[in-house]
Amino acid sequence: MLLYHLLSLLGFHYVRIGAVALMPSTREPSTAIRVSVIDGPSTLDGIPGIESQLALRAISHIKSRLGTEALLRLLQPDIQASDEFWKSIVLSSRGKAPPAFAHLDVEVDPSLFNVDMFMAWLNSSDFMAYNGANPEQYVKRRVSTEDGTSHFEITESLGGKITSFSMPDFGPGGKSSFMASLPQFPFQRTGRFQLRDGTKFADFHCAFRNKPDRSGIEATLYLWFPDATPQRLIEETTFKALEGPLDQLDRIRYKEVS
Template sequence: MIFSKLAAPLAAILAVATAQRPATPQSTEVIDGIKFIKSGPRVLLPKDEYELKFARDALNRLKTRLGPDGLLDLLQPDIQEADAFWHDIIDKSSSSLYVSADGRVIGFFPNMTALDFAAWSQSPLADKANNAANPEHYFKRTEEVSPGVLRAEILEGWGGVTTHFTVPDYTTPPDKEKHGMLRELPEFPIQAAGSKVLADGTDAVFGVLHISVRDVPGEEHGEEQDGIEVYASVWYGDAIDDDHLEAERQHIVVEIINMSMQAQKDIENGDFKPPTAQ
């Protein structure tokens, strides 16, 4: 009798609650062969897209809290492994044969030219943006040693090899007598290059970095907005394997996209005054 008296009010409450609950969209995703039906978020995305954002937030927080010196201490075992790795590549490579990991990206930005990006990339804002440029980036500290020449200290994972190194001679334009392996690339009016030197006290040169930037007419790609192209190459001795180079190619593409997007944001919000606006 009690249950029968409660049944009607309870049914009414449940009906009202059901009517008030907003319908949520669903999406289906297969992960490692297992099917999942998801609902809840207002914006439904693949699981990895959610996780990537969370990973970026967590990594940036850890990198910021630890700081450059804390990261050097924490990652010292990995750095020592990297030193051994690169010395082995140097020892096994021919003295005159080099191979490169290359990445090229064209982006169409409303407020940025090739000259603007090149100037931003050599400003303190580029060092500040380094943590978010790639999950394998830890820190970059840059100083000008003479007009047109920068020195950078970097802790970065290249192809999974966590390397502490300097670029003591990042020069605009490149010193192509010193770095004879560099491509000429006459279509790129803005170029810079420098040696990658291990910071283990040996002064061993294990690679050469070459970055080139140019403006690209939008109509060449069916776009109304003109774009910029960034072409980055890292040259190594020929003992390096292609699996490592492929990991670096992927790294380079991620880095170019993230850094150029940050440069655009810094121009938009007024943190960086581009040369073309002066």
């Protein structure tokens, strides 16, 4: 890891390293810097990826040691601040902003990963690996209600705001009039993001299908936020909402973080 620290000092941090050279990510040095891997472990070409995996392993260990309830107690000040933030956004908005949209195309062997496998996981309660593999995913769990139904409760960072919210009507039905039909996607889920006091601050519509040529999967996502929501927060949240299938691919690629 000493080499990684050296590269970080030079401005190379969380960038993909090629076999020959690196380009600095966040800094603009006065003189161009070029680093070549002359000799060493083959994994040198993937130093940021290795560092990321080690960080995920450390975070996963800390989360599992703390446990859900202790983690939520620790994050209460952040959650309360986020509650106030989202309530102020809702109160200062005049309607919904145009939907944020993301389209994901994944080429993968269908025997390793396909929509049926993903939906089976999504409908289960197996979220421990998901929580561990996403640094800003603190809690995701399915809880039962008095009327016999269940819903998701999630605590995660949305654009840097650690938010605790539920998805009480997550499912294939209940599509709002402003949502597209998308008949070419057989697997669809809709719902809303709701704070602990019942304040609704987002609507979502996601859809998945196996690609017609069976070369992988295709996913789309629409998110509607109040029009006073900062654009950067919308963009980051849109990306994070696609982490489910991306995380499943990471588990195939790297196996589970242990």
